[in-house]
Amino acid sequence: MGIGDSRPLPPVPKEEDKDIDFNEDTIDVPPPPEPKADPDIRENVEGSTLYNVENVTTEYTEIKDAIVDKSNATGKTYVYRDQEFPSESISLYYSSRPPSRWDTIKWKRPTDISRDPRLLTDGVGSEDIVQGQLGDCWWLASCAAISRSATHMKRIIPQDQKMTGPDYVGMFHFRFWRYGKWVDVIVDDQLPTMNGFLCFGRSADKNEFWLPLLEKAYAKLHGSYQAIEGGFTQDGMEDLTGGIAINYDLGRKTPDSLFTILYKAFRNESFVSAGIGGSGNIEDRFTGLVSAHAYAMLKVARAAYEGGYVDLVKFRNPWGGSTEWRGDWSDSSTKWDTMDESVKRQLGYADKDNGEWWMSYDDFTTYFNDVTICTVGPDFDADGAPSGDKWLLSTINGEWKSGVSAGGSRNDIYSYATNPQYLLYLQEADDYDPDEDSPAEKGKCSVLAGLMQEYRRSGKEDGLDNLYISLNIFKVSQPPRTRLDARFFSRNREVATTSTYVNRREVTITAELDPGYYVIVPSCFNAGDSGTFLIRVFTEKNVDIQDITG
Known part of the structure; x- marks a missing residue:
């Protein structure tokens, strides 16, 4: 959900707040040029140097x-x-x-x-x-x-x-x-x-x-x-x-392990935000929540309460002030009256009109539409935390050109075959630790791939909007000499995909793949849609990537 809203006009200043006279001369200095993205393919950059x-x-x-x-x-x-x-x-x-x-x-x-x-x-x-x-x-x-x-x-x-x-x-x-x-x-x-x-x-x-x-x-x-x-x-x-973000839908689609994922995310210094759908930036007079609005999640906690535990989350409304949640565990909620004072101190509870509040995890998943976790490194196992101490990043800068390499979706496999194609060679399986890894991960390569469309927001003035994009990964038995053709796509399905086409800046895939050869195909839904893109491939072991678009 794209989210945007605004606040009321600022008040007229009091007499003592009026402009202060300040005499100054100005000097025009040419601005520095913005660095351009590296072209083509850049492989296997150590994660520790990326940031x-x-x-x-x-x-x-x-x-x-x-x-x-x-x-x-x-x-x-x-x-x-x-x-x-x-x-x-x-x-x-x-x-x-x-x-x-x-x-x-x-x-x-x-x-x-x-x-x-x-x-x-x-x-x-x-x-x-x-x-x-x-x-x-x-x-x-x-x-x-x-x-x-x-x-x-x-x-x-x-x-x-x-x-x-x-x-x-x-x-x-x-x-x-x-x-x-x-x-x-x-x-x-x-x-x-x-x-x-x-x-x-x-x-x-x-x-x-x-x-x-x-x-x-x-x-x-x-x-x-x-x-x-x-x-x-x-x-x-x-x-x-510079991290990579994963989005989770809430409501009936809330993952069973989401609270654990969020808890690990905060423990590992990942970052979290959440959004509410709708339109009009309307504040609900019963809940205090605002439609079509984004919030920062600041903390999660499993707190002792009345002989048991309660799962809580803390939020920040960028509006600040008194526009806050009004339900259970809000600043003025009577729930706090029966919580031990030492637990409240640990949580940092305060009844202040500062745009921050606690609410129950259940209310959060009921009233919010989605939550996004950003990790400064690949989250291969989707647990809300970067995976391991070392990982490698390979990047691809590419372009969809109308009439050349903008083939659209698989609704037309002949056209789809003209999309950019990149050969990915996973050389060896990840290290396996039976004490930490599941048996299903043995002999596998953890891969996180993200497809990001470039510079669409900067082109708003020219009417550019996000394209509907998707990323597919196909298994091949050996390196193809030329691009995969329509016959291949008519007989083979992808082994990993971002699923449906969405008009977000970036879509991601997390997969456990066998060592071997694969072909990555980024595409837009509509054939002929032009644009540039960046593909990021995170792995634990070295990989080789080649452009086979031809």
Whole structure:
């Protein structure tokens, strides 16, 4: 479910909150080019190196030093002005008309908004995050989920940045994972405001600005603020971690082992979000839950209660404030009255209007539609935690070309055979530990493969939407000399598949396969649909991948 919503307009400021005069000169510095994804096939990268974002290329220090030197040489104060993402309507929206009241937006720097602006006041936490008028709750919920890990947030937000003093130059940079590669995004600190208040994402602390600046950098990455309205938390969590996310349907489709999966996910520092379907962002007056909305899951617990145990989950609403769950185990629920005080302290229970609350696991699976778990590494056994200490990643960058390699679904096997095809050679079975692995895993190769369509959100301005995509894996007895033809597909079924075609950015397969040769076929539902894609293949042992499209 694509999710997006917005909050009411900010209040008119009081007299003491009006704009602060700040005289400044600006300097135009050319923005650094964005790195492009590596072409073709990149094989067997050690998992431990995939997330070393410290090696990402950036021109931040070079530009900052140039501004400081110019200020020192002239005796004036210069600050950065981003020419690539200017403080103009083009950076706000791509539609022919501005969204509601966006034509009244004024751009202001933090020094114009706060008397004591800071990038961070006391670290990063989920309570910092408050949604504004932008319908990006899916992304803010992702931020709230990732904020549980100080280590990950330090990778995203470099710590050497100042908002005051001689090192302040009106420029900040942030890191995102983008289609197989970490990129560094530089922005100036001019932020959209209405009536002197930030009108999009903000921190609960009016002097803290990491969230609106991070949101601006993410908007720049996709072309405009409007381009990040509506989406899936799966995408947001992957963009903030470089991990891979798995989605589970709830209600009648809830897996029997889901609570155990969630418990392991939190124990192993994976990240979790959940969504509610519907439309209109309507708050239910009985439950307090909001339709078409995304939430961050912060904790799960099996807590002692009345001689037994109760399974609980804790959530964060990116709206913040009092829009919270109102049922059992909510902040004001009488259930807490009969729980031991020591257990409540362990859970960190607090009755506060901060957008956070506990609820029972059963109520969660009843009222929410899906839950997404993002692991920073492959979750081969689908238990909510990365598998093992070492794993390998192979990546494929490819393209569906209309009339050439955009063959569509198997409804037409002759056309389907023209889709891109890649030979996968699984050389040896995974190591087997009878104390930890099931007998069914002996002699098998654990494979997790994800098919991700690229740059569709950045193309919203041109009318691009997600394509309906699927990924199939076929077993072959020996390496084919050329691409598999329609005869093969008429006689053979896939051994692993993402199943039905869906219009998500990424679809995934988790499979236990015998060593040997396989052919991977990514496809769109409609023949002729064009686009570029990234395939990620996670394995425990070395693999060989070759393009046999021909």
